[in-house]
Amino acid sequence: MIIRNVKVYTEDKRFVDGEIAIQDGRIESVGPSADLVTGDDTILDGEGCYALPGLIDIHFHGCKGYDFCDGTQEAIRKIAEYEASIGVTAISPATMTLPVNELEEILAVAANYRKEAKKKAIGTDVAADLVGVNMEGPFISEEKKGAQDERNIITCDSDICQRFLDASEGLVKFVGIAPERNEDASEFIRKMKDQVHISLAHTNADYDTAMAAFDAGADHAVHLYNAMPAFTHRKPGVVGAVSDSTHVNAEMICDGIHIHPSVVRATFKMLGAHRIVLISDSMRATGMPEGQYTLGGLDVNVADGRATLVSNGALAGSATNLMECMKTVVQKMGISLETAVACATMNPAKCLGIYDAYGSLTPGKKGNVVLLDKELNLKAVVKDGMRIR
Structure with a gap:
């Protein structure tokens, strides 16, 4: 061609x-x-x-009525087909905070899906490539659980983490933790960081605790600003630690709902575009009519473009795909197209370690x-x- x-x-x-x-x-x-x-x-x-x-989404849960944590080949396939159809040609879906055994089964299904996908002839597959998995739980905090089910939250455990990596056959690329919940978080990070990126996710860590995690080798932040302490002039928290740790990359949900445009612009200035990865954090309602859906076993209502928990109104992912998020960054937030494209293509490819091919x-x-x-x-x-x- x-x-x-x-x-x-x-x-x-x-x-x-x-x-x-x-x-x-x-x-x-x-x-x-x-x-x-x-x-x-x-x-x-x-x-x-x-x-x-082709765009690369390193953090989203589902679309078209399906969720990655449905744990079926069909769900992954339908998700991958939709993503490819809107210009996202490589995906790294995210898990939710579920029981350990259930997460292992989900990861094993994903590993088998990838093996079968690789058997397809070149130029015949209309689905996005499954290039990774982003584990958003279960090593998170109750205080910043967001739309995660706190009944399944556990502390950092390297043996359990290894079970996840083994089940996925290397497909897991990011494991999120809340370092303040475990005195041995730095030890966990040092033990696992050579196999997988350790990210700070759904955490209530203060600046010093976050810095200790980054100094130990954590190098990623899950949806910056969301499900973490507010960034203030006396308590900079996780955001301040990300700013001061130049080896750390940060995800941002730029759907126009999760982060104010002014904050998006300020963050590009603070971190530099090379450290920002645009994500959608989309859930199964994406590409579907508004109404009631589920995320991680919790009921979610989608109305006026917002996905919120029925129980308490907390944001529960987004109902917007990555292509729309990238367009929003350019058309409504004042970021140049050249910069936005890098944050949805180059940067995620580098984070995933696949820049040699994507x-x-x-x-x-x-x-x-x-x-x-x-x-x-x-x-x-x-x-x-x-x-x-």
């Missing part, structure tokens, strides 16, 4: 006029037409659209390309060199 007449997003975060050649599911070359050679004579006229890498339109990487018009409307999705939308 050759994608012509597009503004190609480059690794130095610019858009340049050019074309993209894809052969055998991989990007063969990028440049002016005279430089492109491919054995596939399929031509896609981009009509002046922006061409960017996250940029570079020869040798997977032929996943999204075309957006000037108003950022989705015009086409190419997955492994095959147009799927």
Whole structure:
């Protein structure tokens, strides 16, 4: 396939006029037409659209009525198909705080799903690639549990964590903890950090406790500002510790509901765009009519674009996909398209350790390309060199 007449997003975060050649599911070359050679004579006229890498969502729970924690091949497949259809071509879904045995079973299903997906012929799959799992629980705090079920919360345990990693066959990429709940949190981090990214998630940690966790090797923050102490001038909390720990990357839900646009802009200035990963945190109501759904076994009401627990009105994930979040960042929050694209493609790929194959339109990487018009409307999705939308 050759994608012509597009503004190609480059690794130095610019858009340049050019074309993209894809052969055998991989990007063969990028440049002016005279430089492109491919054995596939399929031509896609981009009509002046922006061409960017397929988006990567490293933290979301579900969509189209399905949840990753349903623990079935069908659920993962339906989720992956929807995500690909809206331009998210690689996914790392999140677990909820559930019983340990149940989480092991969910992770084993995901591992088997990935093995079966890899058997498919190149250029035949219309589903997003399952490239990781983000464990949001069960090592979290009751105080900041949010929409998590506190009955299943436990303290950090390296043996249990290893069971999760083994069940997933290496698919788990992030394990969230609340370090203040365990005096041995730093020991847990040092023991596990060479196998998996340790993130601070649903935590009530103060600044010193968060800094100790980051100094021990934790390097990620789950949905910054949400389910953690407020960032104030005398108590900077987790947010202040993230700011001072330059090796730490931070997720942000930019659906226009979870974080005020002014705070989003301030955070880009404070951390730098290279440390921010846009996520959707979407739940099963995404892509569905508003109404009542469930998340982690708890009832959720979705109305006016907000997903809230029926029990207490707390936010329960989002009903917005990553593509819409990226558009919101640009159109309603004043972040440049060039910056927003990096935070939804390059940065998550680097966090997952898959930047060799995903996250940029570079020869040798997977032929996943999204075309957006000037108003950022989705015009086409190419997955492994095959147009799927």
